[in-house]
Amino acid sequence: MKFLDETEADDPILSVVNLIDVFLVVIAALLITVAKNPLLSPFSKQDVTVITDAGKPSMEVIQKRGEKIEKYKASGEIGEGDGEKAGVAYRMKDGSMVYVPETGEGH
Template structure:
């Protein structure tokens, strides 16, 4: 009886392993498509302009700007900028966490 279980025709069918590999690839492709759809920098079909800032306020800060199909990358030099200018308005932080800008 035990020899009969080892030689069942279902275990020797090579098509079953191919079907399993195809199923695995379909799951991987679906995961990659979801990742691309959720990340605005990777989505080539998005018409929106996107700005992504990483490590904000730190010397390793980077900023990536996507305008149309062009992506530009800016790195912080770690130095504090300075320049001349005039006060343009006032920003207020609200209780709900929002910020309101009031120009002068």
């Protein structure tokens, strides 16, 4: 019986089977990662916006609209332009935000 045990230990096909098992686990982990990522998921029909490092100079905005993915990177400069005040936003005690537009009267 000892002869049968030694042949199983030296069988090269067993190491190939183990390698295939490892690759199957890696592929399953990659598929789960792609399925959970809203930007990479081919099954997602929704538009997605992801903001990384919000408020920092390294801030990035990534938008997915249908099949198209756009990436915007903050330049770190302060924006400026022509415009006028459109209203006032208030933060309530419960944390919600209320926007009150200006009516244009009294200007």
